[in-house]
Amino acid sequence: MEEKKQKKNPMEKIATFIVDKRNLFFLIYIAALIFSIFAKSWVKVDNELTDYLPETTETRQGLDIMDKNFITYGTSRIMISNITYPQAEALVDQIEAIKGVDQVEFDDSEDHFKGTSALYSITYTDEAESDVSVQALNDIRTLLSDYDVSVAGEVGNDMSVTLAQEINVIMAIVIVIIIIVLLITSQTYAEIPVLLMTFGAAILLNQGTNFVFGEISFVSNSVCSILQLGLSIDYAIIMCHRFSEERENLEPREACITALSKAIIEISSSSLTTMSGLLAMMFMHFQIGFDLGRVLIKAVIFSMIVVFTLMPGLLMLFSKWIDRTHHRKFIPDIYGWGKIITKIYPLLMPIFVVAIVFGCYFSNKCPYVFSQNNIDTLNQSETQLEEKKIKATFGDTNIMALIVPSGHYDKEKVVLEELETYDEVDYTTGLSNIEVSMDDDSSSEKSDSYMLTDSLTPRQFAELADMDIEQARIIYSAYAVDNEEYGHIINNLDGYGVPLIDMFLFAYEHLDYVNLDQDQVDKLDDLHDQLIKGQDQLQSDKYTRMLISLNLPEENDETFEFLSTIRKVAQKHYGEDAEIYLVGNSTSDYDLSSSFSQDNLMISILSALFVIIVLLFTFKSVGMPILLIIVIQGSIWINFSVPYLTGTPLFFLGYLVVSSIQMGANIDYAIVIANRYTELKKEMPVKEAIITTLNQAFPTIITSGAILATAGVLIALITTNPAIYGIGVCLGRGTIISMILVMAILPAILILGDKILERTSFNIKYPERTHSVSGKVHVDGRVRGYISGQVDAEIHGVVDGDINAVVDVKQIKKLDQEEDEEDDW
Numbered sequence: 007m008e009e010k011k012q013k014k015n016p017m018e019k020i021a022t023f024i025v026d027k028r029n030l031f032f033l034i035y036i037a038a039l040i041f042s043i044f045a046k047s048w049v050k051v052d053n054e055l056t057d058y059l060p061e062t063t064e065t066r067q068g069l070d071i072m073d074k075n076f077i078t079y080g081t082s083r084i085m086i087s088n089i090t091y092p093q094a095e096a097l098v099d100q101i102e103a104i105k106g107v108d109q110v111e112f113d114d115s116e117d118h119f120k121g122t123s124a125l126y127s128i129t130y131t132d133e134a135e136s137d138v139s140v141q142a143l144n145d146i147r148t149l150l151s152d153y154d155v156s157v158a159g160e161v162g163n164d165m166s167v168t169l170a171q172e173i174n175v176i177m178a179i180v181i182v183i184i185i186i187v188l189l190i191t192s193q194t195y196a197e198i199p200v201l202l203m204t205f206g207a208a209i210l211l212n213q214g215t216n217f218v219f220g221e222i223s224f225v226s227n228s229v230c231s232i233l234q235l236g237l238s239i240d241y242a243i244i245m246c247h248r249f250s251e252e253r254e255n256l257e258p259r260e261a262c263i264t265a266l267s268k269a270i271i272e273i274s275s276s277s278l279t280t281m282s283g284l285l286a287m288m289f290m291h292f293q294i295g296f297d298l299g300r301v302l303i304k305a306v307i308f309s310m311i312v313v314f315t316l317m318p319g320l321l322m323l324f325s326k327w328i329d330r331t332h333h334r335k336f337i338p339d340i341y342g343w344g345k346i347i348t349k350i351y352p353l354l355m356p357i358f359v360v361a362i363v364f365g366c367y368f369s370n371k372c373p374y375v376f377s378q379n380n381i382d383t384l385n386q387s388e389t390q391l392e393e394k395k396i397k398a399t400f401g402d403t404n405i406m407a408l409i410v411p412s413g414h415y416d417k418e419k420v421v422l423e424e425l426e427t428y429d430e431v432d433y434t435t436g437l438s439n440i441e442v443s444m445d446d447d448s449s450s451e452k453s454d455s456y457m458l459t460d461s462l463t464p465r466q467f468a469e470l471a472d473m474d475i476e477q478a479r480i481i482y483s484a485y486a487v488d489n490e491e492y493g494h495i496i497n498n499l500d501g502y503g504v505p506l507i508d509m510f511l512f513a514y515e516h517l518d519y520v521n522l523d524q525d526q527v528d529k530l531d532d533l534h535d536q537l538i539k540g541q542d543q544l545q546s547d548k549y550t551r552m553l554i555s556l557n558l559p560e561e562n563d564e565t566f567e568f569l570s571t572i573r574k575v576a577q578k579h580y581g582e583d584a585e586i587y588l589v590g591n592s593t594s595d596y597d598l599s600s601s602f603s604q605d606n607l608m609i610s611i612l613s614a615l616f617v618i619i620v621l622l623f624t625f626k627s628v629g630m631p632i633l634l635i636i637v638i639q640g641s642i643w644i645n646f647s648v649p650y651l652t653g654t655p656l657f658f659l660g661y662l663v664v665s666s667i668q669m670g671a672n673i674d675y676a677i678v679i680a681n682r683y684t685e686l687k688k689e690m691p692v693k694e695a696i697i698t699t700l701n702q703a704f705p706t707i708i709t710s711g712a713i714l715a716t717a718g719v720l721i722a723l724i725t726t727n728p729a730i731y732g733i734g735v736c737l738g739r740g741t742i743i744s745m746i747l748v749m750a751i752l753p754a755i756l757i758l759g760d761k762i763l764e765r766t767s768f769n770i771k772y773p774e775r776t777h778s779v780s781g782k783v784h785v786d787g788r789v790r791g792y793i794s795g796q797v798d799a800e801i802h803g804v805v806d807g808d809i810n811a812v813v814d815v816k817q818i819k820k821l822d823q824e825e826d827e828e829d830d831w
Contacts, residue, residue, distance in 0.1 A: 015267070017267040017268075017270055017271065018263065018264075018267045020266075020267070020270070021262075021263045021264075021266035021267040021270070021318070022263050024266060024314065024315055024318055024319075025259060025262050025263050025266065025318050025319070025322065026259075028318060028319030028322055028323075029319070031315050031316060031319055032316075032319055035207060035312075035315075035316050038211060038214075039207060039210055039211070039214075041214060042210045042211050042213065042214020042215065043210070043214065044214075045214040045215065045217055046210075046213050046214050046216075048217040049213070049216045049217045049222060049227070050217075050220065050221040050222070051166055051221070051222060051223070051224055051227045052221050052222070052223050052224065053165050053166050053224045055223075055225075055294065055378075055594075055598075055659075055729065056069060056594050057069075057223075058223060058292060058293040058294040058297065059292065059293070059594070059597055059598070059601065060291050060292070060293065060601060063597040063600075063601070064587055064588060064589070064593060064597065065589055065593045065594045065596075065597045066597070067587060068407070068409055068587035068588065068589035068593070069589060071409055071549060071587060072407065072409065072551065072589060075546035075547075075548065075549050075551075076542065076543055076544070076546060076549075076551055077133065077542040077543055078133060078134070078543065079108065079129050079130055079131070079132065079133060079134075079139075079539075079543065080129070080130040080132060080133055080134035080135075080136070080139035080159070080160065080161040081127065081128060081129050081130070081134070081159055081160075081161070082127075082128045082130075082143060082146075082157055082158065082159035082161050082162075083125060083126070083127060083128075083157070083158040083159055083396055083400075083403070084125070084126045084128060084146065084150070084155065084156070084157050084158075085123055085124065085125045085126075085155070085156045085157075085158075085395070085396045085399065085400065086123065086124045086126075086150065086153045086154060086155055087122065087123050087153075087154040087156070087395075087399075088122050088123075088153075088154055089122060089123070089124050089153060090122070091114060091119055091124070094112065094119065094124035095112070097124075097126075097149075097150070098110050098112050098126070100149060101126065101128065101146060101149065104142055104145045104146060104149065105138075105141075105142065105145070106130055106131050106132065106138045106139060106141060106142025106145070107128060107129075107130060107131070107142050107146070108129045108130055108131045108539070109128075109129050110126050110127070110128050110129075111126070111127035111128075111129075112124065112125075112126050112127070117400070120399060120400060121399075123399050123400070125396070125399070125400050128146070130142055130143075130161065134159070134160040134161045135160075139161045139162075140161060140162050142161075143157070143161050143162045144162070156392035156393075156395045156396050157389070157392050158389075158392060158393040158396045158397075163389050165224065165727065166224055166227075168387060168389075168726065168727075169224060169228050169725070169727050169730065170228070172228075172724050172725045172726065172727075173228045173229075173231075173232070173725075175724055176232060176717075176720045176721055176724050176725070177231060177232060179720055179724075180232060180235065180713070180716065180717050180720060181202075183712075183713065183716045183720075184202075184205075184235070184239075184713055185198060185202070187709055187712050187713055188201060188709075189336075190336045190337060191243075191336070191337055191705050191708070191709045192246070193246075193247070193250050193332060193333075193335075194250070194328045194329075194331045194332045194333065195331040195333060196324050196327035196328040196330070196331045197246050197250075197324075197328060199324065200242075200246070200317065200320045200321060200324050200328075201242050201243070201246065203316075203320055204242045204312055204313060204316060204317045204320065205235060205239065205242065207312050207316055208234065208238070208305070208308045208309040208311075208312040208313075209231045209234055209235070209305075211308045211312065212230070212231070212234060212301070212304055212305040212308045213230075213231065215304065215308075216301060216304075219297075219300065219301070222297055222301055223294055223297045223298065224727075225294060225297070225298055225659070225663075225729060225730065225733070226297050226298045226301040226302075228725075228727070228730055229721065229730060229733060229734075230298070230301050230302055230305055231305075232717045232721065233302060233305070233667070233717070233737075234302070234305040234306070234309060235713065235717065236671070236710070236713055236714030236717050236718075236737075236741075237280055237302070237305070237306060237309075237667070237671045237714070238277070238280070238305070238306050238309035238310070239709070239710055239713055239714075240273075240276060240674060240706070240710045241273045241276070241277070241309055241310055241313045242309075242313050242317060243706065243709060243710070244269055244272060244273055244276070245265065245266070245269045245273070245313050245317050245318075245321075246321075248264075248265035248266075248268055248269045248272075249261055249262060249265040249321050249328075250328075251265070252264045252265045253325075253328075253329070258321075258322055258325040259322065262318050262321055262322055262325075265318075265321075266314065266318050269313070269314075270314060273310060273313060273314075274310065275620075275624055276674055276677065277306055277307075277310055278620045278624075279617050279620050279621070279670055279671075279673050279674060279677065280306055280670045280671045280674065281303050281306055281670065282613065282616035282617045282619075282620050282669075282670055283613045283616070283617065283666045283667060283668075283669045283670015283671065283673075284299045284302045284303050284306070284666060284667075284670055285299065285303065285612075285616055286299075286608075286609055286612035286613035286615075286616055286666055286669075286670075287299040287609060287613075287662070287663065287666040288300060288303075289608060289609075289612055290601075290605040290608070290609065290662060291601045291604050291605055291608075292598065292601045292602070292605055292662070294659065294662075295605065295609075295662060295663070295666075298663060299666075337704065337705050337708070339701050340700060340701050340704050341697055341698075341701050343700060343701075343704075343749070344696055344697030344698070344699075344700040344701060344753070345697055347696065347697075347700065347750060347753045347754060348693040348696055348697060348753075348757065351753065351754035351757050351758065352754075354750060354751055354754040355751075355754055355755070355758060358640065358747075358751045358754070358755075361640065361644060362636075362639075362640040362643055362644070364647065365640060365643030365644040365646075365647045366643045367647075368643075368647030368650045368651060369642075369643045369644075369645075369646040369647045369650070371650045372646050372647070372649050372650050372656055372661070373649055373650060373653070373654070373655045373656060374599075374602065374655070374656055374657075374658045374661065375561060375655040375656065375657060375658070376561060376594075376595040376596075376598040376599050376602070376657075376658055377560050377561045377591060377594075377595045378657065378727075378728035378729055379402075379560060379591070379728075380560070380561060380655055380657075381655060381657050381728035381731065381732065383722075383725065383726050383727070383728055383731040384722060384723055384731070385723065385724055385725065385726050386726060387726040390726060402559075402560065403555065404555065404556040404557075404558060404559070404560050404565075404590070404591065404592060405553055405554070405555050405556075405590060406553070406554045406555075406556060406569075406572065406588060406589070406590035406592060406593070407551050407552070407553055407554075407588070407589045407590055408421075408551070408552040408553075408554055408572060408576060408586070408587075408588055409549050409550070409551050409552075409585075409586065409587040409588075409589065410549065410550050410552070410576055410580050410584065410585070410586055411548070411549065411550070411580065411584055411585055412545055412546060412547065412548055412549050412550040413550075414550075414580070415437070415438055415459035415505055417579045417580055418436050418437065418438045418459065418550055418552065419436075419438035419439070419457070419459065420579050421552070421575055421576055421579050421580075422434045422436050422438060422439050422552060423439075424575050424579075425554060425572065425575055428568075428571070429557075430556055430557060430558050430568050430571075431554060431555065431556060431557070432555040432556065432557050433555050434552060434553065434554050434555070435544075435552065435553040435554075435555075436544060436550070436551075436552035436553070437457075437458045437459050437507060437540065437541075437544050437545055437550065438457055438458065438459040439457055440457060440458045440540060441455050441456070441457060441458075442455065442456050442457070442458060442470070442506060442533075456470070456506055457506070458505075458506055458507045458537070458540065459505050459506065459507060460505065460506050461503030461504060461505055461506075462503060462504060462505075462506050462509060463500060463501060463502065463503055464478040464479045464481075464482045464499065464500055464502065465478070465500065467481075467482070467504075467506070467509055467513075470506075471510075471513070471529065471530065471533075472525075472529060479499055479500075481509070481512070481513045481516065482494075482499060482502055482504065482509075483495050483499065484512075484516055485504060485508075485509060485512050486499075486502065488512070507537055507540075507541070507545075510530075510533055510534065510537055511534070511537060511538075511541075513530065514530055514531075514534045517530070549585075554572065556568070556592070558592075560591050560592055560595060561591075561592065561595040565592050566592070566595075566596050569588055569592060569593060569596060572588055573586060573588055576588075598658065599658075602658045602662070605662055606661070606662070609662060609665060609666055610639075610665065613665070613666050613669040613670060614635055614639065614669060617631075617635065617669055617670065617673055618631045618632070618635060621634060621635075621673075621677075624677070625680065625684070625767075626767060626768055627763060627766050627767040627768065628766040628768070629759060629762045629763045629765070629766035629767075630680055630684075630763055630766075633680075633752075633755050633756070633759055633762075633763075634673060634676040634677065634680060634752070635673075636755070637676055637747050637748060637751055637752050637755065638668060638669055638672055638673045638676060638744060638747075639669070640747060640751075641668060641672065641740060641743045641744040641747050642665050642668050642669065642740065644743050644747075645664070645668070645736060645739055645740040645743050646661055646665070646736070648739060656732060656735075656736070657728055657729055657731070657732035659729050659732060659733065660729075660732030660733050660735065660736040661736065663733050663736075664733060664736035664737050664740055667737065667740075668740045668741075668744060671714070672711075672740070672741060672744035672745075672748075674710070675703075675707045675710070675711060675744060675745060675748040676748050676752055678703045678706050678707060679699055679700070679703050679707075679748055679749075679752055679753070679756075680752075680756070682698075682699040682702055682703055683695055683696060683699040683753075683756055686698050686699055687760070692756075692757055692760050693757065696753045696756060696757060699753070700749065700753060704749070707745060707748065707749065708745075711741055711742075711744070711745040714737070714741045715737075715738050715741040715742050715745070716738070717734075717737070717738075718733075718734045718735070718736070718737030718738025718739070718740075718741060719734070719738035720734070721733065721734025721737070721738075722734035722735040722738060780808045
C-alpha cells in the first residue's frame with residue numbers, strides 16, 4: 007500500500023511559496039527599491055518641535071494664529087569682537103545698504119556695545135527662511151569678512167541640512183561597526199553581504215514610504231533609520247542562524263523552507279514586544295511620540311517583511327558561498343561567567359533591590375529641561391559656538407508675543423505701559439508705542455511726535471504729512487463718510503480725532519481726493535511702506551500682537567510664574583473672556599513641561615502593560631512576564647538616575663523616546679534568556695540550565711546590544727542637535743545597562759524565582775495515555791517511553807517501529823492502514 011504523504015502546515019506552505027518564487031520577489035523588490043529612491047524626496051520634514059504640541063495648548067493655538075495673521079520678519083544678532091565704537095558705527099550704513107536688510111539697531115548703550123564688542127540687531131525685509139534673507143546674511147558676512155564676526159538667529163541656520171549631514175556620517179560609521187560585529191559573531195563570511203542587503207532594503211523601503219504620512223518630524227527623519235537597524239537586526243540574524251542549523255542536514259532549498267517556516271513565528275513573536283513599546287509612545291499627548299512611533303512601527307514591519315520575503319532568496323543565491331566561507335568561532339564560551347553567577351546569585355539580589363529603589367527615587371528627580379537652548383551637546387557646530395559667544399557677552403534674548411483682539415488701541419496702550427512698570431520687562435513693542443516724528447530734523451525745537459495709534463486732528467495730520475490743511479480736511483471728510491460718522495462733518499471736523507495709523511492708510515488709498523506734489527506723495531509712500539510692515543507684524547483684522555522682552559531666563563519657575571502675571575494684566579483690561587494668547591520659547595517650554603508630566607506616567611504604564619500582555623501569551627505564565635518587566639524597568643530607572651547623580655540636564659524627549667524603546671526592544675534580550683532557560687531546565691538542573699543558557703544567549707545579545715548601544719553612542723558623539731543628542735545618550739547608556747542586568751541579574755532572579763514560575767504557569771496540559779502501536783505512526787506530542795529503545799522527547803513526525811509509551815498528545819495517527827485510526831484530545 008502506498009504511504010500517505012505528510013501534509014505541510016500553513017507556515018511550511020507559505021515558506022515553500024516564498025522560496026520557490028524567489029525570482030518573482032527579486033523583481034518586486036527591484037521595482038520597490040527604485041520607487042523608494044525617488045519617493046524619499048517626497049517626504050516633508052517639520053523642524054519645529056512646537057508643531058507637535060497638543061492642539062489644546064496655548065502655544066500651539068497662538069502659533070497657528072500668528073502664522074495666519076502676521077508676518078514675522080527674519081532677524082539676526084551679529085557681533086563683531088575687537089572693534090572700536092567709531093569703527094562699529096561706521097559699518098551701520100554699509101549694512102543697511104545691503105539688499106534684503108530692512109533696518110539695523112545699534113547705539114552706544116551696553117545693549118549694543120560692551121568692551122570691544124559691538125552687537126547689531128538686524129531685521130530683514132522677508133521671513134527667516136526666505137532666499138532674500140539668507141542672501142542678505144551671506145552678503146553681510148562678506149562685508150564683515152575682515153572682522154571677528156559671530157551670528158545668532160534663525161536666518162541661514164538650516165538645522166535640517168546640518169542634521170542630515172550628521173546622520174549620514176553616523177550611519178556610515180554604524181555600518182562599519184555592524185560589519186565588524188558580524189565578522190566576529192557570524193558563522194560564515196558570506197552571511198554578511200546577505201545581512202547588509204537585507205538591512206539596506208528594509209531601511210530604504212521605510213524611508214521611501216514615509217511620504218504616506220504627509221509630513222514627519224526631524225526627529226523621525228533623522229534617527230529612525232539608525233534605530234531600525236538596532237531594533238530589528240535580530241530578525242535577520244535569527245533567520246541566518248536558522249538556515250545554518252538546517253543546512254547541516256538538508257539541501258539549500260529544504261533548509262531555507264524549514265528555516266523560514268520556523269523563523270516566521272519566532273520573529274513575529276519577538277517583534278510584538280518591540281512594537282508594544284512603540285505603540286505606547288503613540289499615546290503621548292506630545293504628538294512627536296505619535297509621529298516617531300508610527301514611523302518606527304512601519305520600520306519594524308518592513309524589516310520583518312524583507313526578512314521573510316527577500317532574505318530567503320538571498321540565502322539561496324549565496325548558499326554556495328555560505329557553505330565555502332565557514333570560519334572558526336570568534337566569540338568565546340562564557341561558561342565561567344555562568345558558574346560565577348550561580349555561586350554569587352544570593353548576593354546579587356540585594357544589590358539589585360537597592361539599585362532599583364535608589365534608581366526609582368533618583369530618576370524621579372532627574373533634571374529634565376524643555377528648551378534645547380539649555381543643552382550643550384558634546385559636538386558643537388560653528389553656529390552654536392557663535393551663539394554661545396554672543397550670549398556670553400551680551401546675554402540672551404527672551405521675546406514673548408502677546409496676542410489680543412484688535413481694534414482697541416487704548417487698551418493696548420494701557421497694557422504696554424503697565425507691563426513696562428515690572429522689573430522683569432526690558433521693553434515692549436506695539437502699535438501704540440511706536441513713535442512717528444512730525445519733523446525730519448529730530449533736533450528741531452518745533453519737532454513733536456506721536457505714537458502710531460494716537461488720535462490726530464486734521465491740522466495735526468496736515469503738519470505731520472506736510473500737506474495743506476484743506477487737503478487734510480477733505481481726507482478727513484472722506485474718512486468720516488466711509489465710516490458713516492457724518493456728525494463730525496457737520497458739527498466739528500477740525501476736532502475730529504482719528505488714529506494716526508488708520509488715517510495714514512486711508513489717505514494713501516484715497517490720494518485721488520487731493521492734489522499733492524511729488525514730494526508729498528514720496529513722503530506718504532515712505533510712511534505707507536513703514537506702516538504696512540508694522541501692521542503686517544503687529545495687526546490683523548482680528549488680532550493685535552504685542553512684543554515683550556523679558557530679562558528672565560527662558561526656562562525656570564520665576565519665568566513661568568511671570569507668564570501668569572502677563573496674562574492677568576491683559577485680562578484685566580481686555581476682559582476675562584477675551585481671546586488672549588501668550589507665545590514664545592518660555593510658553594513653549596511651559597506647555598512641554600505640562601505635557602511631559604502626563605506623558606511620563608502614561609508611557610511607563612502603557613509600555614509595561616502592552617509588553618506584559620505579549621509576554622503572557624509568549625510564556626503562558628504570570629510570573630515570567632513580571633520578572634522580566636522588573637529587570638527592564640529597573641534598567642530604565644537606573645538609566646535615568648544618572649543625569650541626577652551627575653548633575654547633567656536631560657532634554658525631556660530623550661526620556662520619553664528611550665524609555666519606550668528600552669521597554670519594547672531591550673526586553674528581547676531578557677526573552678532570549680528566559681526562552682532558552684525554560685527549554686533547558688526540562689533537561690538539566692536549574693543552575694546548569696542557567697550556565698548553558700548564558701553561554702548560548704551571549705552571541706545573540708552581544709550582537710544586537712553592541713549595535714544598538716554603538717548607534718546611541720555615535721549619535722551622542724556626532725550630532726549637534728540637542729533633541730537628537732539626548733536620545734543618543736540615553737539609548738546608548740540604557741542599552742548597556744539592560745545588557746548587564748540581563749546577563750547578571752536576570753539569571754539570579756530566575757534561579758530564586760523558579761518555584762514561582764512553576765506555580766504561576768498556565769500551560770495547557772493534554773491528557774496522558776499509554777499507547778502500544780506498531781508500524782508507521784504519525785506522532786505530534788511529547789513521548790516518554792520506548793520506541794525500539796527508550797525515548798523522552800518532543801516528536802512531530804513519523805515513527806516506523808514499535809511504540810510503548812506515554813504520549814502527551816494532540817494527535818496520533820497510524821499510517822499503514824487503509825483508513826487512518828485516529829485519537830483526538
